[in-house]
Amino acid sequence: MENVDYMKLIYTFHQEMINYNFTLVYEGEITHQITKAFTSLAENKMDSYSEDISMKKKVFHVMVECLQNLSKHSEEHELRDRIGDSSGNGIFIVGRLGDNNEEYHVITGNPVDKSRVPELKSLLEKINQLDKSGLKELFKKQMREGSLSDKGGAGLGLIDIARKTGEKLEYHFHDVDDSVAFFLLRTKISRKVE
Numbered sequence: 001m002e003n004v005d006y007m008k009l010i011y012t013f014h015q016e017m018i019n020y021n022f023t024l025v026y027e028g029e030i031t032h033q034i035t036k037a038f039t040s041l042a043e044n045k046m047d048s049y050s051e052d053i054s055m056k057k058k059v060f061h062v063m064v065e066c067l068q069n070l071s072k073h074s075e076e077h078e079l080r081d082r083i084g085d086s087s088g089n090g091i092f093i094v095g096r097l098g099d100n101n102e103e104y105h106v107i108t109g110n111p112v113d114k115s116r117v118p119e120l121k122s123l124l125e126k127i128n129q130l131d132k133s134g135l136k137e138l139f140k141k142q143m144r145e146g147s148l149s150d151k152g153g154a155g156l157g158l159i160d161i162a163r164k165t166g167e168k169l170e171y172h173f174h175d176v177d178d179s180v181a182f183f184l185l186r187t188k189i190s191r192k193v194e
Contacts, residue, residue, distance in 0.1 A: 022095040030071040030092070038063060042094060049096070055191060059094075059104050061164055062187050065157045066108045067092065069185075104189040112183045117173050120183065123155045128168045135163045165189050 017025060023045050024038060039060050046056050070090045090110030097105050112120070130138060139159045162169055170186040 020095055021097055021101065022093050024092070024094040026093075027091045030067050030090070035064060035067045035071075038067065038092070038094075051191075055104075055189075058164060058189050059106075062104075062106050062161055062189055063094065065161050066106050066185070066187065069157050070108050070110055102191045104191070106187045106189070107184065109182055109184045111176060111180050112173075114175075114179050114181050117181055117183075121171075121173070123158065124169055124171050127155075127159055127162045130162075132163065132166065135159055139163060161187055 016022075024041055026034070026038070028034075042059060042063060043056065046059065051059075070092060090108060093105075093107040095105045095107070097103050126138070127135065139156065142156055142159060158169060165187060167188045167190065170188070172184045173181040174184065176182055
């Protein structure tokens with residue numbers, strides 16, 4: 001019976017990937033080699049869509065920034081024992097969504113210590129309130145004055161993603177337990193000409 005349930009789960013997952021037009025789903029450790037493989041896979045998929053070079057560059061940029069954020073900022077190794085999970089650093093999904101497949105979405109998720117949630121929320125809300133020139137100024141300010149953590153960044157990757165896409169960053173913190181949350185981030189890259 002367990003084997004049948006497992007097979008049904010795989011089939012259901014496959015159907016959901018098709019329904020949501022997810023072209024790449026990965027859960028595990030993020031390395032430089034994985035990042036190179038993902039960009040190569042994404043390039044092949046976008047070639048099959050006859051995507052123009054500027055769109056490819058924008059999608060690659062967002063993918064790399066998101067993968068670097070997962071790689072640098074994921075606390076999975078620190079939190080693994082606390083949440084009883086032996087998986088990799090997080091989840092990474094790329095899909096082509098929207099009514100006419102006019103948007104690419106890059107979705108990431110990873111566990112974070114709940115003590116970091118207020119700071120992350122504050123940064124994300126600030127980013128989402130700014131226009132293009134405001135994001136440019138915030139980026140410059142963070143480059144000059146930003147407090148780089150031991151994991152680097154000062155939020156520069158998130159600011160840069162918002163600058164490059166011109167879209168708001170969608171996020172959610174799902175409670176895992178009293179001290180751990182799962183941080184989900186969705187970035188939209190529109191194919192519409194502005």
